[in-house]
Amino acid sequence: MHARRPVRPVRAVAGILLAAALALTGCSGAGSDSGGSSAADGPAQSEAKGSAPGGQKDASGAAGNRTPKLTGTDIIRTASLTVQVRDVPKALDEARTTTENAGGYVGDETTTRDPQGHERTRVVLRVPVEKYDEVLSALQGSGRLVERTSKAEDVTDQVVDVDSRVRSQRASVARIRELMDRATKLSDVVELEGELGSRQSDLEALLAQQKSLQDRTSLATITLSLSGTPAKKAAKDDDPGFVDALAGGWGAFVTMLRWLAVAFGAVLPFAAVAALLALVWLRLLRPGRRESGERD
Known part of the structure; x- marks a missing residue:
């Protein structure tokens, strides 16, 4: 009994020390995990924060260069209308007013007149794409619609490709200019000037193509043909009278x-030949027969 008493305090102290060691180990592990996760998340968060302004800048720059589309695509819209109207000049003025009120403008215009006096006008109208359907409905309602054709061409891939090529070509021109600033030999400068001229020419061609695509996707083209029709007489309900019979x-x-005049004109050549033959017969043949009769 006396030999076992010292063992209990030793075991109790050992248990307390073991529990304390386990607690310290858990705390240190949790601290290291939280520190490691914060250290790992720090660069990612800083990179995300650093990239956010850049992303916003790119988005604003793209929005500044080109008008954003609600559909997310670039579409070229064209239409052709043929409308018969009573008064061509009046219908043309109404078409101009409708186009200008929609924010567009009038392009080429051609007016002709046929032998019967009917006037015909062909005009090209450019209207914003958001007003395309509205203007088209107003134009075809100005008279009797004879023919209508419309076309929508999606050129989104072409626009993206041209924009990318423009950026690459601008960077290429900038690199050539940097090399020219650093060049010290005259031969290098001459060679770089030739290369710069070639790349600037390619860049100008790409910029012209980009501008043409922006113009055709932002403004729809409507070709309107207006033809005049003769005024119809009002129908009469009364029966025909003496004047109508006369x-x-x-x-x-x-x-x-x-x-009769046509028939006389057709017979006249034959009558002239017959009269000539009769005259010859009377002048030449008839006197000879008379003389022969008198001799007998």
Whole structure:
């Protein structure tokens, strides 16, 4: 009994020390894990924070260069309308007003007149794409619609490709200029000037293509053809009277005279030949027969 008493305090102290060691180990492990995660997340968060302004800058720069589309695509819209109207100049003025009110403008215009006096006008209208359907409906409602064709061409891939090539070509031109600033030999300068001229020419061609795409995707093209029609006479409900009968008889008489004149003109050459033959017969052959009869 006396030999076992010292063992209990030793075991108790050992248990307390073991529990304390385990607690310290857990605390240190949690601290190291939190420190490691914060250390690992720090660069990522700083990189994300650093890249956010750049992303916003790129988005604002893209928005500044090109008008954003609600659909996210670049579409070239074209249409062709043929409308018959009573008054071509009036319909043309209305089409101009509709186009200008929509924020567009009038392009090429051609007016002709046929032998019957009917006027025909062909005009090219450029309107913003957001007003395209509205203007198209107003134009085709100005008269009797004869023909309508419309086309929508998606050129999103082409626009993206041209924009990318423009950026690359600008960077290439900038590199050539840097090399020219550093060049010390005259031969190098001459060679770099030739290369710079070639790359600037390619860049100008790309910029012209980019501008053309921006113009055709931001403004729709409508080709409007207006043709005049003769005014129709009002229908009469009354029965034809004496004046109508007289007018009809006079028309028939004039038509008969016209046909008689045509027939006379067709017979006249033959009558002239017959008269000539008769004259020859009377002048030459008939006197000879008379003389022979008197001798007998």
